Amino acid sequence: MEHLVRSCYKQGGYVFAKKAANLVGDGRVARLASNENPESPSPVAIEAAKDAVLTANRYPDERVDVLVSALSAYYGDYNFVAGVGMDGVIETLMRTLVDPGNTVAVASPTFSFYGIAAQAQGAKVIAVRRRPDFSVDTDVLIREGRDAKIVVLCTPNNPTGNSTSFDDVQRILDGIGGVLFLDNAYVEFSGTDYLPLMRKYENLVIGRTFSKVHSLAGLRIGYAFVPVWLQPFYLRAGTPFTVNAVSAAAAAAALTDRAHAERYIAQVIVWRKKFSTDLKFPVLPSDANFVMVDVRPFTSDEVVEKLAAKGVLVRSCRSFTGLADHYIRVSIGEDWENERLIRELNAL
Incomplete structure (x- = not known):
């Protein structure tokens, strides 16, 4: 078979x-x-998880409001979505935007799941090679990704560790017609803040995770900053009740420590x-x-x-x-x- x-x-x-x-x-x-x-994990995250287990007989909040509220308190007035780890955010974003035959361009070498998730939607995946020093050739990425539904850029990049500058990310956003998914799983260790770009661009999604700096890898909780137009469609495309109540409660509490x-x-x-x-x-x-x-x-x-x-x-x-x-x-x-x-x- x-x-x-x-x-x-x-x-x-x-x-x-x-x-x-x-x-x-x-x-x-x-x-x-x-x-x-x-x-x-932080003791406050552990206690919040314990409390949430007591309500595990009920389905979790489908909009993950406890986490979204905590993210808003932590970062300010942005639009957020959540997923089962960064992988879940990537998968749902691909499901929301990509039709069979669309192109997804990925700055490579990098995390392999971008291509796997894009293939699941029937996309054509273009691996756009980085320079020999692993920096991004913005001209090449713009050229290869100009007509792509999604362009994927990990910064700091996994596994090479290097970052793409704020100005280069802005240049990419100006040069492409689709959405730029900026994977910021490791951004807390870099000292670079790309969030001001969210105020200017309608084609930017910034993904982050609680797996690294917040010690919650085993609870699988990721989130993304999204433009206001994308949020309702992402929620519509997402798997029902995908983020469990224990993970959401622990993540929300972790932000306070x-x-x-x-x-x-x-x-x-x-x-x-x-x-x-x-x-x-x-x-x-x-x-x-x-x-x-x-x-x-x-x-x-x-x-x-x-x-x-x-x-x-x-x-x-x-x-x-x-x-x-x-x-x-x-x-x-x-x-x-x-x-x-x-x-x-x-x-x-």
């Missing part, structure tokens, strides 16, 4: 980070493969610099909570296996389309995790 499966799913798909590793002397595994915050987020941001800034100075392999400049490391003469998979044997999990970048097979992505973890990574990677 495999002939019934759509051709776009007969191979490929999202590649997950390595999950298992040998335990070393202290029995701990350094989990630096998935860009997670190593700290547990700024110290929790600022603690991890400070940790990231310190260790990004330390990785750059202490690792014997070249480390690319990063504005995210991870760095990409060039591990030549090894391949990325070889290094992932060698480090896993020493109790360190990192991400091979081999599966990122258009990226050479000698890069690994390393998340910023706890001090002991980062120290072990430096020791074991340098030992190679």
Whole structure:
């Protein structure tokens, strides 16, 4: 019966980070493969989640008002939508806007789910290559994406870690006819604020997540700033009751604990610099909570296996389309995790 499966799913798909590793002397595994915050969620988020569980016999609010209200209090007067992680936002946005045969242009190499979600809607996906230093060639992206229904740009970019400037994003918005989806999953670590563009452009959607800076990766909660015209159609296209009440309550509460987020941001800034100075392999400049490391003469998979044997999990970048097979992505973890990574990677 495999002939019934759509051709776009007969191979490929999202590649997950390595999950298992040998335990070393202290029995701990350094989990630096998935860009997670190593700290547990904020205590106020945990308490809010506990309270929300008591009402789990009821369907959640379909508009996620508790979260939207908290986002408005935190950011100001913008229009918000939510999803099951950033992936859910991406998927619903594609469902809302893309018809079979439409074009979706993606600045690549980058997060693979953009293409997967676009293919699910029958779109033609154009991977627009970045420059050799992984910066975005705005002229090329505008040319390739001028007639696209959606242009996708991740900044800071996953897995390369570099950001696209405010001015370049504005230039892209001026040059395309469709919607620019700006994935800002890592923006809190970058010091760049793209939100002023929301006041000027009707074709901009900015996606963000609670998975990174707010330590809620396991609750799968993402959100987006959207133009007012798009909000009702996004809600119409979304899966009913997709954001659960526990995740929404925890996320809303997490926004009130700024110290929790600022603690991890400070940790990231310190260790990004330390990785750059202490690792014997070249480390690319990063504005995210991870760095990409060039591990030549090894391949990325070889290094992932060698480090896993020493109790360190990192991400091979081999599966990122258009990226050479000698890069690994390393998340910023706890001090002991980062120290072990430096020791074991340098030992190679």
